[in-house]
Amino acid sequence: MVVLLVLPHILYTPSILNSLSFSTQVSSPLKAAASHSLSDIEPLPSGSEAHWEVVERILFIYAKLNPGIAYVQGMNEIVGPIYYTFATNPNGAWREHAEADTFFCFTNLMAEIRDNFIKSLDDSQCGITAKMERVYSTLKEEDEELYLRLQEQNIKPQFFAFRWLTLLLSQEFVLPDVIRIWDSLFADENRFDFLLKVSCAMLILIRDQLLEGDFTVNMRLLQDYPLSDGDVLPILKKAKELQDSK
Structure with a gap:
């Protein structure tokens, strides 16, 4: 055949x-x-x-x-x-x-x-390492207290942002929510800069839990993101606010 x-x-x-x-x-x-x-x-x-x-x-x-x-x-x-x-x-x-x-x-x-x-590009300007660092640099600008808390606990962006950015958040949410996020992502002219803003928004929206939690609790939160009310719209709204503030 x-x-x-x-x-x-x-x-x-x-x-x-x-x-x-x-x-x-x-x-x-x-x-x-x-x-x-x-x-x-x-x-x-x-x-x-x-x-x-x-x-x-x-x-x-x-x-x-x-x-x-x-x-x-x-x-x-x-x-x-x-x-x-x-x-x-x-x-x-x-x-x-x-x-x-x-x-x-x-x-x-x-x-x-x-x-x-491409592993050989990981540490280059266009590689995934630089993009993960940009998530933290954006967070530092928007919420320095939360940034310092994660730094204090030695929670590196590689521990969670690698999966977020490489897989475009496809493993963090159920499929309908992934499609909703991608719809906003791909409609944006600067789509992958917007992905960084979405990642930063995800951190800010659970800031209270992250500020209270220890290393173990916070790693669990970041690797199994708690979606409030089962709705990704607050994340997208916050990401848009971060984008428009620049």
Whole structure:
């Protein structure tokens, strides 16, 4: 059986995966990762490919076309919400193209955030370390008391902001909230500066708990963010205030 892949000029057959030594390095972790990121989507009709197979293929082809990055753990958390949005579109004609549309959007998004996934760039000006430090520098400007408290407890931004920034908060909230945050994020011309403001807003909105808590309590808060009233709108509102104050 031959299946037309997300790229119209590439055909996928089982023998392709088997014949590529690269596939043994990539396809196994992709199966687990792709399956993990799509638990909220209803199963496809009998006889259709599983959603995780579609996402696995998207990630595999991306890795093949971008060997400098290949597949890095966490990419499934980026592609998952994109695929979910297309695959659950009430318009059947749009749903038919969910795989191709997801691949296109994922590739364009990765073109903007790829530096986060390249380890050799971690300590460069464009790397993830500099971005994490900017979260703390922004916090220092907006709430020095909270900043000093986290510094006093030796809570480094790497302990929580790495995941926040690299995965665009996709692991911090339930999927509908992630999509709501991404909607605001991608609509902003300076979207990744806005992501830093969102991260800072998240800290400020739980400042009372962070000021009262010890290291253990605060690490738990930052790694399992307590969403007040199950609503991300206060976070986005605060982030917009921080952005507009500059």
